[in-house]
Amino acid sequence: MSNQPGSVYSFQSSDEKPETHTMSVLVDNEPGVLARVIGLFSGRGYNIDSLTVSETEHEAHLSRITIVTTGTPMVIEQIKSQLERLVPIHSVTDLTVEGNAVERELAMLKVAGKGDKRVEALRLADAFRAKVIDTSLDHFVFEVTGKQSKVEQFIQLMQPLGLVEVARTGVAAIARGPDPMAE
Template identity: 65%
Template sequence: MAALNIKQGSTSHSAYDLRDYHAQGVASHTLAVLVDNEAGVLARVIGLFSGRGYNIDSLTVAEIDHEGKRSRITIVTRGTEEVIDQIRAQLGRIVPVHDVIDLTRTGPAVERELALLKVKSSGEKRIESLRLAEIFRASVVDSTLESFVFELTGTPDKIDAFADLMRPLGLVNIARTGVAALLRGC
């Protein structure tokens, strides 16, 4: 059996890591997938990604039509235009999938994520964390004498920026929901 031809900078730990995500044309795409709300559908969609070595950066799922028993899966993934087209085509071939929309290409979309961040601090750091929370419009949803839990809604970049500022102030833990997105307009 021939050895793998692994490019410099790639890792040899997993065959899934052989894609160069820093290559030209690789971009983040948000896909909205309308599916039947039945057992095993999410596993089939996720299996498509893992079976072909595609990574999922964010995943949210919720039932959107109780009577029609439909759910919406929002997936954020990375790839070239060709890879994204291939993912869309393969998702469209799964039987309980009704529609696949690339929100990144279709038009301007509103993307939001919810995060809970626990910050453990005292003294000046505690006061500074409250100042930053006010600037970012984060809400304090729990408070003890030693810690705060902040709730923040916004773009993934906004949440990343807030988390980066909170790290030196005592960030202990983060819980994130993943991206929810809709096209703007009618």
């Protein structure tokens, strides 16, 4: 974490430790909403670690924005409070505070290699339940889904085996239980 000028992180007191939080934000699906949310983060120097957006209710014209961000407890509360005040936002849920969320990420990895490295890449993919979604004589494209830590570990293990490129979706998260996210 850097202490860049203009960043809220440079004003942290030494006794507050940064925390990573996943927030689920229900918004109207209309032009400019994502720009407003991103503008709130950038204008105040907050960082976004992961961001996913998708329409979730076509008939109601609602989208869910899932944001993973890091900050002190005070900064996290500021983010949540400021998000709740934006007009097109219906609700903000801090899934980390609720403690009952399911989080997943999807990544595609291109790995080039031959011989023993190719065999080892396939063995590791099997252990991580990664799928081969494209292949040739000199490369694979793997698809791996799971917790961010699992995706990170798979990427690290593929680096010495010929990792060429990675594409990641970002975190998608939803609260456990029968109740929908509050509107």
